[in-house]
Amino acid sequence: MYRLQEVARPAAKYFVNVPLKLASTLCPGEYSAPVVSTPVPGPKSKKLLAELSTFQQSGSVQLFADYNKSLGNYLVDVDGNVLLDVYTQISSMPLGYNHPEMLKALDSDENKRAVVNRPALGVFPAADWPAKLRNTLMSVAPKDMGALTTMMCGSCSNENAYKNMFMKYQRDKRGGTSDFTEQEKESCMINMAPGTPKLSILSFMGSFHGRTLGALSTTHSKYVHKIDVPGFDWPIARFPVYKYPLHENLKENDQEDQRCLAEVEELIEKWEKKGNPVAGIIIEPIQAEGGDNHASPYFFQQLQKIAKKYNAGYLIDEVQTGGGPTGKMWCHEHFDLETSPDIVTFSKKMQTGGYYLKSEFLPDIPYRVFNTWMGDPTKILLLDAILAVIKRDNLLSVVEKSGEVLMSGLRDLESEFPALINSTRGRGTFITFDAADAKLRDDIVRRLLQKGVQSGGCGVVGVRLRPALIFQPQHGHAFIDKLRQVLAETK
Amino acid sequence: MYRLQEVARPAAKYFVNVPLKLASTLCPGEYSAPVVSTPVPGPKSKKLLAELSTFQQSGSVQLFADYNKSLGNYLVDVDGNVLLDVYTQISSMPLGYNHPEMLKALDSDENKRAVVNRPALGVFPAADWPAKLRNTLMSVAPKDMGALTTMMCGSCSNENAYKNMFMKYQRDKRGGTSDFTEQEKESCMINMAPGTPKLSILSFMGSFHGRTLGALSTTHSKYVHKIDVPGFDWPIARFPVYKYPLHENLKENDQEDQRCLAEVEELIEKWEKKGNPVAGIIIEPIQAEGGDNHASPYFFQQLQKIAKKYNAGYLIDEVQTGGGPTGKMWCHEHFDLETSPDIVTFSKKMQTGGYYLKSEFLPDIPYRVFNTWMGDPTKILLLDAILAVIKRDNLLSVVEKSGEVLMSGLRDLESEFPALINSTRGRGTFITFDAADAKLRDDIVRRLLQKGVQSGGCGVVGVRLRPALIFQPQHGHAFIDKLRQVLAETK
Structure with missing residues (x-):
């Protein structure tokens, strides 16, 4: 028995019995697609970056976000660009942005006091x-x-x-x-x-x-x-x-x-x-x-x-x-x-x-x-809401389904563009593929962003996917479509 | 010029021009005095400690607190004891418990979103x-x-x-x-x-x-x-x-x-x-x-x-x-x-x-x-409220006044009980006095607690005072009174 079978398992076998509900969303009111109206980072991000740089080393800042407008799998930046976020604050947003159950956790007076009395x-x-x-x-x-x-x-x-x-x-x-x-x-x-x-x-x-x-x-x-x-x-x-x-x-x-x-x-x-x-x-x-x-x-x-x-x-x-x-x-x-x-x-x-x-x-x-x-008790009351949603919405199985969409889509792209990407690997939605070289990797990440997809790099040539647990198969298809455009446009 | 003069400055000189408003309070609704109705820790604290100890090393836990009832300079424990807190979570509560301005910071939707979208x-x-x-x-x-x-x-x-x-x-x-x-x-x-x-x-x-x-x-x-x-x-x-x-x-x-x-x-x-x-x-x-x-x-x-x-x-x-x-x-x-x-x-x-x-x-x-x-932006929005109150209520000068009450009171006690305590030192309300030995120090901290004062030790023989910035002269007098009782009862 091959020891790495789980990493390498074919996507197809998971689709046979799993009816995907592509239209439904786990985050009501979520944007339906990326919208990009300026280069990213845009002029407002650049202005804020100049301000922050006067007192911080800010060379790592990619953009300034509007966390009032961000929702679900979509990160909105200060220039109004709506980005499908498959990176989620370096893999730290399990329910995406402004999940109603997390906001609700802050409504009770008792929880407010927990935040204040650390x-x-x-x-x-x-x-x-x-x-x-x-x-x-x-x-x-x-x-x-x-x-x-x-x-x-x-x-x-x-x-x-x-x-x-x-x-x-x-x-x-x-x-x-x-x-x-x-x-x-x-x-x-x-x-x-x-x-x-x-x-x-x-x-x-x-x-x-x-x-x-x-x-x-x-x-x-x-x-x-x-x-x-x-x-x-x-x-x-x-x-x-x-x-x-x-x-x-x-x-x-x-x-x-x-x-x-x-x-x-x-x-x-x-x-x-x-x-x-x-x-x-x-x-x-x-x-x-x-x-x-x-x-x-x-x-x-x-x-x-x-x-x-x-x-x-x-x-x-x-x-x-x-x-x-x-x-x-x-x-x-x-x-x-x-x-x-x-x-x-x-x-x-x-x-x-x-x-x-x-x-x-x-x-x-x-x-x-x-x-x-x-x-910090504040984090535990947020975690409480998160775990309840993971259970209620059966998010671990959502991860599995969305992961299969991504893995299968990426393997198709590997076949379509063998000179550009390879070595897709992952478990669930914790997935990376490699670009042919470091320059192309950076270029893919940058051009994905201009098309409204926030991803991240890892290692020397990897493009890292770290979506939220509420990332559904339709988000996976949207990502694959954008990546296909980027690869097709690669000269 | 003596180089340590500031550490050693006599309390009296600061009282000449400073009218103390002993009756006013910086935290409306605050308890007026400690109330102790059980040994501390009481039976409810002990029960919770047994529970926590099943999965944590909890030997450092002193009591379980009721942060819904704690207010201002007073920490309330689960057994209903109301403790004047001069230790404030190892010196980390600038405005004491449940300060209204900190709670208010969590009322706005924007700030709630800042907590949720880290x-x-x-x-x-x-x-x-x-x-x-x-x-x-x-x-x-x-x-x-x-x-x-x-x-x-x-x-x-x-x-x-x-x-x-x-x-x-x-x-x-x-x-x-x-x-x-x-x-x-x-x-x-x-x-x-x-x-x-x-x-x-x-x-x-x-x-x-x-x-x-x-x-x-x-x-x-x-x-x-x-x-x-x-x-x-x-x-x-x-x-x-x-x-x-x-x-x-x-x-x-x-x-x-x-x-x-x-x-x-x-x-x-x-x-x-x-x-x-x-x-x-x-x-x-x-x-x-x-x-x-x-x-x-x-x-x-x-x-x-x-x-x-x-x-x-x-x-x-x-x-x-x-x-x-x-x-x-x-x-x-x-x-x-x-x-x-x-x-x-x-x-x-x-x-x-x-x-x-x-x-x-x-x-x-x-x-x-x-x-x-x-x-963590959550902490910055709390700090924002804290700094506004420090300014509004002129808390740094409150610290100075309360510090003088404590320093002068402790020096009086040093004279009254020279065999028991010595070496009072501090700046503002950041004050320590030494007990004659380690055993007496632990005993003073323990007996203060039974009288409704939560203090802490530091070093080998020090009793450490770390009150909130809203600790006022009347709290200082209350502390000195309790300590005098403890010292007078020392055999």
Whole structure:
């Protein structure tokens, strides 16, 4: 059985029994098509950009949006252009713009007070906090992951999750207790061993896990993120690089899995010998920022076994993949792992940062993983509304249907324009295709935008699709049509 | 002229011309006094704690609050106890609870949409974002600090500010450009020099700058924050330790300044020789978590000169001191620095994390300091309401008046109970006094709570006061009365 079959599954088989309701919309009042009346960015965006640039580094700003007029899958900019948004604020808008249920969440006086009275959640949580966490984050926890830490964003979720893995690793070395020696207590205050130990996190080339200094030491997708910033001496393994189309390269790709897994073990042993043992392994289920690089379920299964063998924590970073875009709430659920990962981090579509843990990864004494806010109740009340809509509107199956429209449409375009695009890959609507080169990729993204489609790049040559969960098959067809126009016009 | 005069200034001089309106309140409908009807935490808090503890490490939770009933300076817990709050969610509630102007900010449809449509601010900011930043954060920027980066919390503000200092340091080494070599671009991807350089941040013993791995390497207040977590090999200097009362120890304290400043220079030179040069110095204007340790304006002035001499960035961490509690918007304004610091970080009372920079510390190319959200517009609309109230109600002068009530009351109590408390120190209402030992400190905090006052500890023996900016002289008198009872009952 080919291990990557799910990534490569043919779109057709899903259409046989699924009647698509192309006319219906999950967001009443949504625009019916993109409308572009100025170049994007237009004159108003450019004027605002000049203003913002007087006090910020704003070279990354693409346009200024009108969030009063944006709705559903359509982002409206200040120049009045109506853009079909398949990028959704770097994959962070599960219900698109101005979803009525999210707005409704802010109508109640109680929720308004929750926004205004932001507590130090680790010290003075609100009366309804345990129930709110149970009804939201815990209700969609991966199987057998019984513990939860809330945070603010993806970077600090990973950073703190590393700490949980370091603490667990050291606690195991102490025989399961946290009886610190006086020497440990004193030496850690000046960053010296034994209190501040040499311990490492193994990460993969092409990965993105955030930009704070610990997270950045495990990020290896683009030099602009890293250059000039000090880092930890931690091991970096090769992430499998497959040949596409997958079904024509089974053997090579299988060998690639084996090579990469062997390297992981070599690195763990090497760092152990260096006196800097690996306390945890972090990996994305799909390397997103790095180019939507997929690995086989087999690879993830074996990696879990290796982590277990060396008593390293197994952390799956679902910051970009979590919350439904792959058709399951958590992408790693596609992998049939023997047991759940030890830690799963999230942010973006979940509104709040945070992570699930197996309970043995919780610190056994308080204040070790802690900060002033420990998350934000405002985000939980929005998440509450979002999860209710995901359930009510069966959005995970919408994702699957729309994903098939996109995958099948992109494969058709690959056949029509083989010199221009290739290597379509994805799960659900979490999809990327490659352009023939970096220049063409940038050109495709730019010309899609002029036709009213907001997409994004990833890796060197990838065009990244990250639509909302309310992105329906008709939006998928509209996207494919626009892309076909762009490719047909390519000289 | 004694350099610490401002810290030690006698309360009396401020009372001569200031008529206190003891009866008025800045928060209509506020409770008039604490009411305690159960032990704190009470049975309902304990029950909720048991529930939360099934899936979180909740050993730090003190009580569960009823944020629907809390108002102004009074925190109401789930057992109905009404507590005068001089701790305010670890110093993060500038207007106390349920301030009407903050609630009003959530009434407008436009602001509700801002909460719901959270943008990737570095890519698709809203039309009103430049103006909003100008009217809020930029309107209270320290003098001559023309640039701003928004973030999410204090830790990530410091982490990213370090990156700005590293980038500036390396850019200067390149002669002011960011023309990276191919070798730099490639080596940084695997955390190796020259792209990943050895560079350090100098911090001070007793400091607290956050808990993510970079920030934690500069945090040295309590072992529980640090133990088992790897850190960078960065220099740590002694923060001045003064003898109190200050006016009786002028010479010793002055010598202490000189000793500590000399050590900073020694460490910078030592780390330069080690090939790990100091790119930045971080310091709190008052070491808060570490015990409310003050240093003289002279010390901060000289430290700035040293930073300049070695081309290290001078970062003042105002996460806890910023936003008004010292009677000025920024605590470092008390220091008469030659020019503004290079970077000032903030969070807590400012609702949003972030930092001000001198514009030469902005990266000259985009995406180097960047993340998905880059802050949160929800917090800016709350900050907008907060800043308007600070101005309307002249809250910085309220802080000064209430601070004098507290300082003068605490000094009276020091005289009444010299064996129990000492070393009262502070600016505005940012005040701490020391108990004779750690056990007594914990006991004072605990018994204050049973009398209806929520305070907090800091350092080993400090009791930390962090009231809201709407904490008025009558609240100060109420606090002093309760503390007098606690001290009188001490056996």
